[in-house]
Structures are given as C-alpha cells and as structure tokens.
Amino acid sequence: MELKVWVEGIQRIVCGVTETTTCQDVVFALAHATGKVGRFTLIERWRNNERLLAPQEYPLKILMKWGEYSNDIQFILRRSDSGSGQKSSQSTNRSPIGNGEPPPPYRSPPPPTQSRKSPTRTRPRSSHMSPVSLPEEEPRSPEAVTYNSQYRELVSLVNYQREKLTTQQADLIKYDAEIGFWENKGREQERQVELLQQQISSADNQLRISTEQKLFEQVQALTYLEEESEIVKQNEKTLKSEIVLVRSKLANCETELLQCKNKIRKIMEEIHNEQRIINSRQQENRQALERSMLAEVENLQTQIQQAKHATEINHLTAENLKREVGVLEDAIMEKKRQVERLVQEMKEANLQSLSGSVDELRHPLDGLCKAGSARRIIGSPRQLENAAPTNKNPHGVWV
Numbered sequence: 001m002e003l004k005v006w007v008e009g010i011q012r013i014v015c016g017v018t019e020t021t022t023c024q025d026v027v028f029a030l031a032h033a034t035g036k037v038g039r040f041t042l043i044e045r046w047r048n049n050e051r052l053l054a055p056q057e058y059p060l061k062i063l064m065k066w067g068e069y070s071n072d073i074q075f076i077l078r079r080s081d082s083g084s085g086q087k088s089s090q091s092t093n094r095s096p097i098g099n100g101e102p103p104p105p106y107r108s109p110p111p112p113t114q115s116r117k118s119p120t121r122t123r124p125r126s127s128h129m130s131p132v133s134l135p136e137e138e139p140r141s142p143e144a145v146t147y148n149s150q151y152r153e154l155v156s157l158v159n160y161q162r163e164k165l166t167t168q169q170a171d172l173i174k175y176d177a178e179i180g181f182w183e184n185k186g187r188e189q190e191r192q193v194e195l196l197q198q199q200i201s202s203a204d205n206q207l208r209i210s211t212e213q214k215l216f217e218q219v220q221a222l223t224y225l226e227e228e229s230e231i232v233k234q235n236e237k238t239l240k241s242e243i244v245l246v247r248s249k250l251a252n253c254e255t256e257l258l259q260c261k262n263k264i265r266k267i268m269e270e271i272h273n274e275q276r277i278i279n280s281r282q283q284e285n286r287q288a289l290e291r292s293m294l295a296e297v298e299n300l301q302t303q304i305q306q307a308k309h310a311t312e313i314n315h316l317t318a319e320n321l322k323r324e325v326g327v328l329e330d331a332i333m334e335k336k337r338q339v340e341r342l343v344q345e346m347k348e349a350n351l352q353s354l355s356g357s358v359d360e361l362r363h364p365l366d367g368l369c370k371a372g373s374a375r376r377i378i379g380s381p382r383q384l385e386n387a388a389p390t391n392k393n394p395h396g397v398w399v
Contacts, residue, residue: 024053027041042078045073
C-alpha cells in the first residue's frame with residue numbers, strides 16, 4: 001500500500017507499507033530516499049491539530065481508526081531539535097496514550113473568522129449613534145455656512161469613529177472567543193501533561209520493579225550458573241574417561257574397518273569378474289539371437305517373393321477368366337436372340353394353325369344354321385379359353 005507523507009512542502013509517496021510497518025521504518029525510508037541526516041519525527045495532522053507519533057506506532061492502523069476522517073489526515077516529516085525545550089513541547093503536544101493505542105479524534109477547531117458574522121451588524125444601533133441627516137440647504141449667511149461645514153465634518157468624524165468602534169467590538173468578541181478556545185485547549189493540554197506525568201511515574205515504578213526483578217533473576221541465574229559449573233566440571237571428568245574409552249574403541253573400529261575394506265575390495269573384484277563373464281555370455285546370446293533373426297528375415301523375404309509370384313499368376317488367371325466370361329456372355333446373348341427368334345416363329349405357326357381350325361369349324365356351323373336346327377352349343381363360351389384340339393395340333397392351340 002502507498003502512504004503519502006509531506007516533506008518540506010513536497011508530498012512524497014512511500015510504497016510497500018503494511019500493517020506491521022512502524023513510523024520509524026517510514027522515517028528511515030524517507031531519510032534514505034532524500035539523503036537527509038539528523039533526527040526526524042513523523043507528525044499526524046488533522047485540520048489544525050497536530051500530534052507527534054511514537055516510533056513504534058503503525059500509520060496504517062492509525063488511518064483505519066480514523067474511519068471516514070482518514071482522507072483528512074496528513075503525515076508530515078519534521079526535523080526534531082535536541083534539548084529540553086523540544087521535550088517539553090512534545091509532552092504538551094502529545095496526547096495521552098492508553099493501552100498502546102492513539103486517542104479518539106481531536107476536538108474540532110473553531111470556525112474560521114471569515115465565516116463568522118459580526119454581532120455588531122445585527123445588533124440595533126444606540127440612539128446617540130444613529131446617523132444624522134443634514135437639513136435642506138437654504139440661503140444662509142456666511143457664518144451659517146461655516147457652521148454647517150463644521151457640523152458636517154463633525155458628523156462624518158463621529159460616523160467614522162462609530163464604525164471604528166463597531167469593528168473594534170467585533171474584533172474583541174472574536175479575540176475573546178479565540179482566547180476561550182485556546183484557554184480550553186491549554187487546560188486540555190495541562191490535563192494531558194498530568195496524565196503523561198502519571199504515566200511516567202507509573203512507568204518509573206514499573207521500571208524500578210522490573211529492574212529489581214531482573215537483579216533478583218540475575219542473582220538466581222548466577223547461583224544456578226555456579227551450580228551448573230560444578231556439575232559441568234564433574235561431567236568433564238567423566239567425559240575425559242569416556243573419551244579415552246571411545247578412542248580405544250575407535251582404534252579397534254579402525255582396524256576392523258581396514259579388514260572390512262580389504263574384504264570389500266576382494267568382493268568387488270569377484271563381482272567385476274562375474275560381470276565380465278555375464279557380459280560375455282549376454283553378448284554371445286545376443287549374437288546367436290541376431291543370427292536367428294537374420295535367418296528368419298531371409299525366410300520371410302523368400303516367402304514374400306513367392307507370394308508376389310503367386311499374386312502375379314492369380315492376376316493373369318483372373319484376366320483370362322474375365323476374357324472367357326466376356327466370350328460366354330456374348331454366346332449367351334446370341335442364344336437369347338436365337339430363343340427370341342424361335343418364340344416368334346412359334347407364334348407365327350400357332351396363328352397359322354389357328355386360322356386353319358377356324359375354317360374347319362366354320363363349315364359344320366353353317367350347315368346347322370341353314371337347317372334351322374334349334375340345337376344349342378354345348379358348353380359355355382368361357383370354356384373357349386381352354387385349348388381346342390385340331391388335326392394339326394391334337395393337344396390344342398394357345399392364342
């Protein structure tokens with residue numbers, strides 16, 4: 001987050017400020033950026049009120065406590081001079097802090113003098129200060145003219161003095177209000193100083209109690225250290241004896257370690273020999289496998305060539321079969337045409353035989369009709385659809 005700080009009338013922006021950033025960190029960052037040397041303090045300003053911030057206070061937490069008034073807060077970097085006068089001014093300007101937190105918002109300052117209405121303008125004028133109206137001019141003597149001019153000058157002088165008195169009265173009322181405000185502020189600052197003195201006295205008491213406790217704790221710590229030193233001395237003796245034993249054990253371990261290293265070296269040599277044998281066997285197996293694979297590949301190539309030759313033969317036979325099928329199809333078409341001609345001829349022969357049978361039947365029917373016989377034709381005309389036998393075709397003729 002960014003924090004805006006005014007430095008000698010110029011607004012600076014401090015980046016990377018968090019809730020754990022203290023006023024001391026902000027002061028160090030600004031001093032390092034501007035190249036200034038000396039003692040500086042961070043001031044919190046709200047309207048016309050200012051407050052010196054402690055080095056361990058947190059600017060972001062202060063802005064959060066102001067709430068809706070946070071936009072009106074200004075942080076100012078100011079050089080702090082050494083001396084008792086500065087300390088006294090800081091103690092009077094700084095407000096009491098309770099439980100490590102800044103106080104609530106300050107008292108609002110008095111309204112500006114420009115916006116305050118003068119009470120003399122609304123107050124009714126007294127009878128002796130009412131404006132004097134001059135009488136109408138009439139022809140008078142020279143003495144009357146001089147008297148009237150002196151009277152006008154006197155009236156203007158009275159009016160000027162009256163206006164001056166009214167302005168002075170307004171200024172007096174304004175100054176009285178400001179004096180009352182500053183007196184109240186002075187009393188508040190006195191109360192703050194008293195509270196600070198109480199806090200300082202309580203801090204002194206706490207410091208004295210804490211120092212006494214620290215001294216008591218240090219004495220206890222010294223006695224504890226003495227006891228521990230004796231224990232350490234005893235432990236040192238035992239440790240020396242243990243070190244001698246450990247050295248003897250270490251020598252034994254070194255000898256055992258050398259023996260183990262020799263054994264490991266022999267085992268490693270045996271392992272290397274076995275690996276060589278295994279590698280040679282693996283290489284022989286690999287070569288045998290390669291030879292078998294090459295033989296299989298050659299067999300596959302021969303089989304592939306035979307398959308190609310068979311496919312070529314099959315292709316030739318397929319072409320021959322296609323040609324034979326074409327010839328057979330031509331023969332079948334010729335046979336079909338012959339069958340069609342035979343059918344046509346059979347139809348013509350049937351028509352000729354039918355015409356002969358009709359002529360043969362016509363003569364007996366004519367004789368019967370001439371004789372006037374009332375003999376009926378046996379059978380139904382629907383039976384004509386059946387085949388009728390003739391001399392040429394005893395099985396009948398189909399029409």
